[in-house]
Amino acid sequence: MYSNKTDPIAIVAAARPAAVDTQAIQKLDAAHYMHAFTDTKALAGVGARVIVKGQGIYIWDSEGKRLLDGMSGLWCMNVGYGRKSIADAAYAQMQELPYYNSFFQTTNVPAVKLAAKLVEISPPQFNHVFFTGSGSEGNDTNLRLVRRYWDLMGFPDRNIIISRENAYHGSTIAGASLGGMSGMHDQQVGVTIPNIVHIGQPYYVEGGKGMTPEEFGLVAAGWLEKKILELGAEKVAAFIGEPVQGAGGVIIPPSTYWPEIQRICDKYGILLIADEVICGFGRLGTWFGSEYFGIKPDLMTFAKGVTSGYVPLGGVLVGDRIANVLIESGGDFNHGFTYSGHPVACAAALENIRILQEEKLVEQVHNVTGPYLKKKFAELNDHPLVSIAETCGFAAGLNLVKKKGATLHECVPFESSQDVGMICRGHMFGNGMIMRAVGDRMIIAPPLVTTIAEIDEMVALIRSCLDATLADLQKRGYMA
Ligand SMILES: *Cc1c(COP(=O)(O)O)cnc(C)c1O
Secondary structure, three states, X not given: XXXXXXXXXXXXXXXXXXXXXXXXXXXXXXHHOOOOOOOHHHHHHHOOXXXXXXXXXXXXXXXXXXXEEOOHHHHOOOOOEOEHXXXXXXXXXXXXXXXXOOOOOOOOHXXXXXXXXXXXXXXXXXXXXXEEOOHHHHHHHHHHHHHHHHHHOOXXXXXXXXXXXXXXXXXXXXXXXXXXXXXXXXXXXXXXOOOEEEEOOOOHHHHOOOOOHHHHHHHHHHHHHHHHHHHOHHHEEEEEEOOOEOOOOOEOOXXXXXXXXXXXXXXXOOEEEXXXXXXXXXXXXXXXXXXXXXXXXXXXXXXXXXXXXXXXXXXXXXXHHHHHHHHHHXXXXXXXXXXXXXXXXHXXXXXHHHHHHHXXXXXXXXXXXXXXXXXXXXXXXXXXXXXXXXXXXXXXXXXXXXXXXXXXXXOEOOOHHHOHHHHHHHHHHHOOEEOEEEOOXXXXXXXXXXXXXHHHHHHHHHHHHHHHHHHXXXXXXXOO
């Protein structure tokens, strides 16, 4: 049953960071390690924060500073840091069989068990799993599956995939092409995959002026139908979307949006791909985001929460509509990875899912801690910097504005060149709170184990960091 205390047995005892020579590590880091999505030169000037330890919802840096990890690492640490039983499961599997592939008409026990487990916990249309090493590779796999499906169906011209601006579907060429991040597209000129088009995102703050959220949800879904008619339905293969856009800034669609997207996909026979890399495994208080929004996708990408990030693993749940065609038509599906169905990763995933089930963490977020976070986070709406503070399960975002107005759409934003989100993020990190900035929208996605008391601590910390940000912005003359 739910308890307000983190189970002490399930979590390793003491959190004492190992001794690390911070400056030496920072120097080597700057000299040799090219970080993801980072200006290497600029980082070398300040030095990276060296993270050395994790326990529950907290991490420690090499200087002994404790940070409350409001981002679950990178949206993945669902069961919290320091789970000895996951380490044990991986260790045992490494000793028994650290690796084998599934190319030579061979298989391994953890991969089979995990596939069956994923089928058990996912919606009924899913009976097959394709494993990859990451979410990006999962979306590469989707691209191949969709094209293969329509080829086998005798419609090779049905090859356009519709995605959304500001979507994040990973960082391989296919992932970035499917995604709608302009900064990524700008750097892959000439290599972006053709026949992928983008429509607007269901972001009420940006596009909903003069409408209720419900009205705007229908308008935003209508952009899909408009695009389909413009391209010709006979050319459109699939629509891909994150149930809640994560990296794009925790963009929570109005309740009317997804049912209308489903209706449109059904009407034109278009495949629906739900990228569940963030929403899967309990983030929204349901096992998958598709269940939260009541949609029935044909493909679901997963990664991150499937292992709570303890080891890399990703993949695709393949719905019957596609799987049956691929299997019935016979012939090889010429795709796969060395690490597809990696036994150690699958063993870790099985233990992670066992924990999620045994501790009823998904139900806890749905019934107890998610509603509590919603209530506490909404209290931040009274802060002078905040135009809107909103949550969906255990994902939340708030917008920083220069001046509040009578309504959301009358608030005055900061200049984007002032980088107010990054200033705020600095105050958060500086005061022990990891909150990410996407433009001037501040976001969190805390571990699903976060308790009521820890939510109180987290929201109080966020408020005091907003106060520090406000004072800083006034000092800089960015606001009155
Ligand atoms: C993180 C993410 C990916 C990419 O996963 P990687 O494991 O980093 O390749 C894809 N889709 C979504 C929605 C994500 O958040």
